[in-house]
Amino acid sequence: xxxxxxxxxLIQYPKVVTATELTKRxxxxxxxxxxxxxxxxxxxxxxxxxxxxxxxxALSDQFKDFLLPPNxxxxxxxxxxxxxxxxxxxxxLYSAGERASQGRKRYRHSGQTASIYLSEKLGGRxxxxxxxxxxxxxxxxxxxxxxxQKADTLGPLIKExxxxxxxxxxxxxxxxxxxxxxxxxxxxHSARSKDNRFRFARNRWSKNGVHNQVAEGNHRVxxxxxxxxxxxxxxxxxxxxxxxxxxxxxxxxxxDLLVESDDxxxxxxCRDRDAFAVNPRATARRAxxxxxxxxxxxxxxxxxESWLQDSFHKILFNSQTFDTIQKIQNHNGFGILNxxxxxxxxxxxxxxxLEKYNSFWLDSNTKKFQRNRELxxxxxxxxxxxxxQAGRTKGKQYSVxxxxxxxxxxxxxxxxxxxxxxKLRLIARRRIGFARYDRRIxxxxxxxxxxxxxxxxxxxxxxxxxxVTRNEK
Numbered sequence: 001x002x003x004x005x006x007x008x009x010l011i012q013y014p015k016v017v018t019a020t021e022l023t024k025r026x027x028x029x030x031x032x033x034x035x036x037x038x039x040x041x042x043x044x045x046x047x048x049x050x051x052x053x054x055x056x057x058a059l060s061d062q063f064k065d066f067l068l069p070p071n072x073x074x075x076x077x078x079x080x081x082x083x084x085x086x087x088x089x090x091x092x093l094y095s096a097g098e099r100a101s102q103g104r105k106r107y108r109h110s111g112q113t114a115s116i117y118l119s120e121k122l123g124g125r126x127x128x129x130x131x132x133x134x135x136x137x138x139x140x141x142x143x144x145x146x147x148x149q150k151a152d153t154l155g156p157l158i159k160e161x162x163x164x165x166x167x168x169x170x171x172x173x174x175x176x177x178x179x180x181x182x183x184x185x186x187x188x189h190s191a192r193s194k195d196n197r198f199r200f201a202r203n204r205w206s207k208n209g210v211h212n213q214v215a216e217g218n219h220r221v222x223x224x225x226x227x228x229x230x231x232x233x234x235x236x237x238x239x240x241x242x243x244x245x246x247x248x249x250x251x252x253x254x255x256d257l258l259v260e261s262d263d264x265x266x267x268x269x270c271r272d273r274d275a276f277a278v279n280p281r282a283t284a285r286r287a288x289x290x291x292x293x294x295x296x297x298x299x300x301x302x303x304x305e306s307w308l309q310d311s312f313h314k315i316l317f318n319s320q321t322f323d324t325i326q327k328i329q330n331h332n333g334f335g336i337l338n339x340x341x342x343x344x345x346x347x348x349x350x351x352x353x354l355e356k357y358n359s360f361w362l363d364s365n366t367k368k369f370q371r372n373r374e375l376x377x378x379x380x381x382x383x384x385x386x387x388x389q390a391g392r393t394k395g396k397q398y399s400v401x402x403x404x405x406x407x408x409x410x411x412x413x414x415x416x417x418x419x420x421x422x423k424l425r426l427i428a429r430r431r432i433g434f435a436r437y438d439r440r441i442x443x444x445x446x447x448x449x450x451x452x453x454x455x456x457x458x459x460x461x462x463x464x465x466x467x468v469t470r471n472e473k
Contacts, residue, residue: 041239044246051249070383077209085137089215093129126319140249143241182386185210234319377457397444
């Protein structure tokens with residue numbers, strides 16, 4: 001029966017095999033079919049990390065020392081022509097309508113999708129499912145159930161599945177990824193048209209080779225397939241998503257990768273090791289290992305009697321209410337502040353800049369326009385730093401004029417960032433040729449450190465004492 005559900009799930013993809021279908025096909029009760037479905041979901045959840053590890057290693061080898069042009073307005077279609085597109089997006093699988101909220105309209109919560117929660121007057125309980133999708137073009141896909149779209153929720157999931165060198169394409173709902181992934185590009189789905197006859201622009205879905213259609217296509221497949229279930233409670237959502245991800249990845253990679261490991265991890269018996277030593281092809285091509293005949297002695301221990309229920313509880317999703325979600329004051333909430341160890345190890349001339357950075361983002365009185373202006377500086381600084389570091393590995397130095405031309409920024413913006421780096425001894429100025437001129441105008445940039453510390457670049461006005469006139473004296 002387990003072999004039947006495995007085989008039917010693989011050949012019927014993207015259609016899912018429900019418990020009702022198992023009841024009719026196998027002629028068993030609904031409770032037995034549900035238990036068989038749960039066992040298959042548990043099997044899929046156990047095998048899915050192998051596909052995740054394989055994908056992570058493949059992306060690390062594919063995009064090692066890879067860097068997209070720092071100018072986001074440059075077309076990257078030819079650069080990514082023969083490389084896999086990796087897209088990230090979120091989708092609401094089941095939402096709470098007005099009927100679930102007893103006639104109340106959806107309550108708008110800022111910073112996250114509001115349709116998965118009930119109204120606050122009903123307790124704000126999560127009844128819908130929000131799915132985080134990590135998809136690769138013509139490759140694997142991974143679905144994760146999340147409670148919100150905060151950076152501290154989605155950031156660890158993305159970093160766990162994808163190496164930081166991966167070219168990552170999203171919509172503009174992930175503005176904080178530039179600080180983690182140097183090859184991150186986003187497309188504006190709400191871009192307005194310059195022609196007054198139209199509301200939206202034609203390139204709002206794909207612009208300069210940047211699109212998010214790989215994740216959008218998987219969303220269509222996911223919604224169509226899960227319509228067969230009708231509704232899934234949020235706590236069981238991760239089990240169903242793991243099953244669907246496993247079936248998709250098994251069709252991409254195959255099943256042989258699940259048993260291609262060492263003897264310790266697979267638990268291969270002595271009989272199988274002897275057969276493998278005599279004829280390696282006999283077991284290397286086999287997707288299912290042949291075990292020894294006879295029954296295995298049952299271990300009579302209380303902690304192993306309910307192993308199935310314990311395994312289910314490890315995969316269940318912990319649904320939340322809107323009140324339990326933490327409110328973050330900084331701009332992304334994921335790896336933004338300088339840690340205490342970084343501050344302790346900092347040198348005397350670096351310490352004021354690091355402390356000023358932390359106090360700026362922790363201060364609740366900071367204006368919104370100041371945060372947005374500092375974010376633009378941070379994004380530009382990270383692009384300049386990644387570009388000059390890539391040139392350093394190639395034995396090439398870039399000048400200030402080349403940086404301004406490449407990123408299409410004003411020289412005042414570039415010099416504001418570079419002066420901060422010179423003051424903190426992050427870079428050094430080098431003369432261009434043998435001409436005698438003022439090196440404050442143009443110079444070669446030589447990085448002196450490997451990592452860029454978190455510092456402020458915008459000029460903030462400090463509160464000064466009021467000037468006293470002669471009459472007031």
